[in-house]
Amino acid sequence: MNMVQQFDPAQVDYSQDLGTPGAESDVMVTVRIDGMPVSVPEGTSVMRAAAMVGANIPKLCATDNLNAFGSCRLCLVEIEGRPGTPASCTTPCAEGMSVHTQTPRLDKLRKGVMELYISDHPLDCLTCPANGDCELQDMAGAVGLRDVRYGTEGENHLDRGKDESNPYFTFDSSKCIVCSRCVRACSEVQGTFALTIAGRGFGSQVSPSEQQPFLDSECVSCGACVQACPTATLQEKSVIDLGVPSRKVKTTCAYCGVGCSFTAELRGDEVVRMVPDKQGGANEGHSCVKGRFAWGYAQHQDRVTTPMVRDSIEDEWRPVEWDEAINFAADRLNAIKSKHGVDAIGGITSSRCTNEEVYVVQKMVRAAFGTNNIDTCARVCHSPTGYGLKQTFGTSAGTQDFSSVEQADAILVIGANPTDAHPVFGSRMKRRLREGADLIVIDPRSIDLVRSPHIRAEHHLQLMPGTNVAVLNAISHVVATEGLMDDDFVYERCNKTSFNAWVDFISLPENSPEALADITGVDAETVRAAARAYATAGNGAIYYGLGVTEHSQGSTMVMAMANLAMATGNIGRLGVGVNPLRGQNNVQGSCDMGSFPHEFVGYRHVSDDTVREQFSSVWGVTLREDPGMRIPNMLDSAVSGDFKGIYIQGEDIAQSDPNTNHVAEALKAMECVIVQDLFLNETSHFAHVFLPGTSFLEKDGTFTNAERRINRVRPVMTSRTGLSEWEATCALSEAMGYPMPYESASEIMDEIAQLTPTFAGVSFDLLDKLGSVQWPCNEQAPEGTPIMHKDAFVRGEGQFMTTPYVPTDERSTRKFPLLLTTGRILSQYNVGAQTRRTDNVVWHAEDVLDIHEADAEARGVKDGDWIEITSRAGQTRMRARISDDIPAGVVYTTFHHPVSGTNVITTDNSDWATNCPEYKVTAVEIRPSSEQRA
Amino acid sequence: MSTSGDYKQQHLIKMANQIAHSMPTRDDIAGQISAHMRQFWPSEMQQTLRQIASENPDLLSEDVHNALQSL
Numbered sequence A: 001m002n003m004v005q006q007f008d009p010a011q012v013d014y015s016q017d018l019g020t021p022g023a024e025s026d027v028m029v030t031v032r033i034d035g036m037p038v039s040v041p042e043g044t045s046v047m048r049a050a051a052m053v054g055a056n057i058p059k060l061c062a063t064d065n066l067n068a069f070g071s072c073r074l075c076l077v078e079i080e081g082r083p084g085t086p087a088s089c090t091t092p093c094a095e096g097m098s099v100h101t102q103t104p105r106l107d108k109l110r111k112g113v114m115e116l117y118i119s120d121h122p123l124d125c126l127t128c129p130a131n132g133d134c135e136l137q138d139m140a141g142a143v144g145l146r147d148v149r150y151g152t153e154g155e156n157h158l159d160r161g162k163d164e165s166n167p168y169f170t171f172d173s174s175k176c177i178v179c180s181r182c183v184r185a186c187s188e189v190q191g192t193f194a195l196t197i198a199g200r201g202f203g204s205q206v207s208p209s210e211q212q213p214f215l216d217s218e219c220v221s222c223g224a225c226v227q228a229c230p231t232a233t234l235q236e237k238s239v240i241d242l243g244v245p246s247r248k249v250k251t252t253c254a255y256c257g258v259g260c261s262f263t264a265e266l267r268g269d270e271v272v273r274m275v276p277d278k279q280g281g282a283n284e285g286h287s288c289v290k291g292r293f294a295w296g297y298a299q300h301q302d303r304v305t306t307p308m309v310r311d312s313i314e315d316e317w318r319p320v321e322w323d324e325a326i327n328f329a330a331d332r333l334n335a336i337k338s339k340h341g342v343d344a345i346g347g348i349t350s351s352r353c354t355n356e357e358v359y360v361v362q363k364m365v366r367a368a369f370g371t372n373n374i375d376t377c378a379r380v381c382h383s384p385t386g387y388g389l390k391q392t393f394g395t396s397a398g399t400q401d402f403s404s405v406e407q408a409d410a411i412l413v414i415g416a417n418p419t420d421a422h423p424v425f426g427s428r429m430k431r432r433l434r435e436g437a438d439l440i441v442i443d444p445r446s447i448d449l450v451r452s453p454h455i456r457a458e459h460h461l462q463l464m465p466g467t468n469v470a471v472l473n474a475i476s477h478v479v480a481t482e483g484l485m486d487d488d489f490v491y492e493r494c495n496k497t498s499f500n501a502w503v504d505f506i507s508l509p510e511n512s513p514e515a516l517a518d519i520t521g522v523d524a525e526t527v528r529a530a531a532r533a534y535a536t537a538g539n540g541a542i543y544y545g546l547g548v549t550e551h552s553q554g555s556t557m558v559m560a561m562a563n564l565a566m567a568t569g570n571i572g573r574l575g576v577g578v579n580p581l582r583g584q585n586n587v588q589g590s591c592d593m594g595s596f597p598h599e600f601v602g603y604r605h606v607s608d609d610t611v612r613e614q615f616s617s618v619w620g621v622t623l624r625e626d627p628g629m630r631i632p633n634m635l636d637s638a639v640s641g642d643f644k645g646i647y648i649q650g651e652d653i654a655q656s657d658p659n660t661n662h663v664a665e666a667l668k669a670m671e672c673v674i675v676q677d678l679f680l681n682e683t684s685h686f687a688h689v690f691l692p693g694t695s696f697l698e699k700d701g702t703f704t705n706a707e708r709r710i711n712r713v714r715p716v717m718t719s720r721t722g723l724s725e726w727e728a729t730c731a732l733s734e735a736m737g738y739p740m741p742y743e744s745a746s747e748i749m750d751e752i753a754q755l756t757p758t759f760a761g762v763s764f765d766l767l768d769k770l771g772s773v774q775w776p777c778n779e780q781a782p783e784g785t786p787i788m789h790k791d792a793f794v795r796g797e798g799q800f801m802t803t804p805y806v807p808t809d810e811r812s813t814r815k816f817p818l819l820l821t822t823g824r825i826l827s828q829y830n831v832g833a834q835t836r837r838t839d840n841v842v843w844h845a846e847d848v849l850d851i852h853e854a855d856a857e858a859r860g861v862k863d864g865d866w867i868e869i870t871s872r873a874g875q876t877r878m879r880a881r882i883s884d885d886i887p888a889g890v891v892y893t894t895f896h897h898p899v900s901g902t903n904v905i906t907t908d909n910s911d912w913a914t915n916c917p918e919y920k921v922t923a924v925e926i927r928p929s930s931e932q933r934a
Numbered sequence B: 001m002s003t004s005g006d007y008k009q010q011h012l013i014k015m016a017n018q019i020a021h022s023m024p025t026r027d028d029i030a031g032q033i034s035a036h037m038r039q040f041w042p043s044e045m046q047q048t049l050r051q052i053a054s055e056n057p058d059l060l061s062e063d064v065h066n067a068l069q070s071l
């Protein structure tokens, strides 16, 4: 008798390819697969239901991150009471259906299909790079194909050439089975639409753009097509070179704030490829070119793996043992301390490092150095987010998870360029936009989203740099005066007094779009239409980046966005929110970990006696109650001779901070500069101690992404330097007289959890169990908090702030008539220390200055000319590129290459509340240059 | 750019005036400035600002002077 097994949903292995995407429905249907009953949400394919009970139906054109296509005809099944043999990938389950996946008839049909594929496929399996990792090979085995009746001598595609133009993968058309998975991956998952099937019938083949090589096409090298390809047609070059991987470790990308989860696939200690994790909460199986391919820097020859010291910055570096370097640094810092006092030293933590590494650095500074002079590189990017959201909502973090965008009806993108800077989230947003959500872009540039395949921003508010607050005020004015507010939400959730004051302020005629049009450069009707679109869409979601924060009114702008979201009731549920897109991988985490000079871990002020005593008792040391200095104050104090020593973790302030000349002057004036990094960066030219850092491939710890998601970073190889970064920090602390005897990174997280209410439930064990968790994670939310401020704001009532527009001092003048603004591109990352040391340079070998045709013409500049750019802070040279992405009066560049000296010209203007530098507005003049480099 | 210790003072003056000028909600500006300084400024910076206020009062806005009273 046939024993019917029971289906246990908890036993389904979701990491395997289930063939088609899951369906979302509250209605469940029950079907029988080869006799086994299974209940699935309505809309689930027969193929997926079968895979869930372990009856894997052979397939070629289906994979579970793409919609079913039904082209290969390998997945046929028989269904009782239905004629024929339908494709299981395109057939939805229906109540009571009884499916047979293995019958003699099906075997025969599948063999026939496979025969046709194999007869037009090179039979070089043994030497093929995908040998052992090829679905075609697997399927031939699965259907029991033993011989090919047609032979392989007939008409075929075996002599088609190979495209090796992309630095990371090859395209060998002779192996293509035209399953279209790559084409669909590029459109559905990535949203670039770079691939098509050209030609028809037997002559059809995959083609990038207009039959171009991949490198010259619109392809952005995300690798989704490579991952989707069931054959060796699209294949990673690293697999071709190194062979199929033999072991796997789950970890997290160390580039941007999206925080994609990956499986590092290795042979021994060598990474063969990085495969985005389908179960990764942030990326759900997708990645961009940086995370998937640009990890080679970890093994780059420039990497320094030995500690080094020198007496003066004029001397040569002297490689030494760890002990000597640590003692050298400790002696110098202690000497400064006793001569000039504890406030003459300090430290900077890095958003590139793990939470645990950051935590021990700030602890060392507070406990061993004895000062609160600790700051983080987030100072120069998202500090206004922390300030603004804390004032209005009560917590220094974004409100949503990434998947929330799937429910948004109107998406407002302000000063962010997600497709370049947060590509995986950008793809997710694009999917929602293709489904019909409205898009409003507020940006001086025509970023990719403004017009890209199947996407168009209905509203592009192309404002003059520096006028964000004016534009947001104008939008809110429309909302307040046209009756577009959500009165119930405001009444129930927000502080009335602050709301009334805000309405009075925002309704003033001076805040109307008409009154502000001359200042912002955006015509009033465009503003009005955008305001109506956001306020009336249903779910309005705000996403913003450094184009909001890196301004003299950065904090005000964050509060202005929070006001708008509260006034329209767009907070506290799926599809809405105010969402910072964080630049670096661990900006959120480094801020959470007590890196600011006025706050302990979890954003609690150092002057709070209860909190301070709690830290004092766990750390066993008396702690200071007054705030320490921020980075710019430390640098100013160094120039004036009061600040003498600094520990800089993984940040290149001599390149990334504004007004490079001033930074250099400050660093030169110090007696002990300690740099902990992978490479001898620009800052290390001024350093006395170099402590080699570890790449993300060697780290053990956690990163926290832009959605507050704490992800595990697991070591995939042993540390190249002999020590973990946190071990080096602890050694220095101990040498200075304050031991921090941790045994492991997980022990550090346990201490963080002990001291931080929002992290109380976090542990490595929990992360290993759940994959990731979004803080707050504690007794009230044991599995974390995807959406914040659901029933009440963290601060109780939402606080409105009036936000008068205050123009920046950095205005265009007769001497400096153009406004320079900066940004990043997809293939490069920040100051480029990593990406410049990978093949990503093929896409961006140098920074260039984008200039409008009219401005170029007026100055006699042609496309590709070398030009000199001067601001009141300094001067540099780069090549010009004529571009219509920016309006006249504005120029734009990136800052990925140190030789460009972009920050030589940025000024020391900064946000009034947080001192976040005003990178996004610098008044400049340009002129043709006879010389090439500064 | 400057190579003297003035840099620090110039920046403090600029910061203080900018805070006064940019504080979003415009009531009790002096109270808000002093609260802001207590929250974010090391005592050494507050002292330096006091010194500037007495030696070069013209360099600081009236709101900053008022704030210093209650700091």
Ligand code: SF4
Residues within 6 Å of the ligand: A182, A185, A186, A190, A192, A193, A194, A195, A208, A218, A219, A220, A221, A222, A223, A224, A225, A226
């Ligand atoms: S790498 Fe990405 S962008 Fe390029 S063709 Fe493949 S899916 Fe499209």
Ligand code: SF4
Residues within 6 Å of the ligand: A175, A176, A177, A178, A179, A180, A181, A182, A183, A206, A225, A228, A229, A230, A231, A233, A234
């Ligand atoms: S390249 Fe690969 S994924 Fe694309 S059609 Fe050919 S076999 Fe299918």
Ligand code: SF4
Residues within 6 Å of the ligand: A253, A254, A255, A256, A257, A258, A259, A260, A283, A287, A288, A289, A290, A291, A292, A422, A423, A424, A425
């Ligand atoms: S989107 Fe960001 S986190 Fe994801 S792979 Fe790219 S760089 Fe890494």
Ligand code: FES
Residues within 6 Å of the ligand: A058, A059, A060, A061, A062, A069, A070, A071, A072, A073, A074, A075, A087, A088, A089, A090
């Ligand atoms: S897998 Fe169903 S038709 Fe190809």
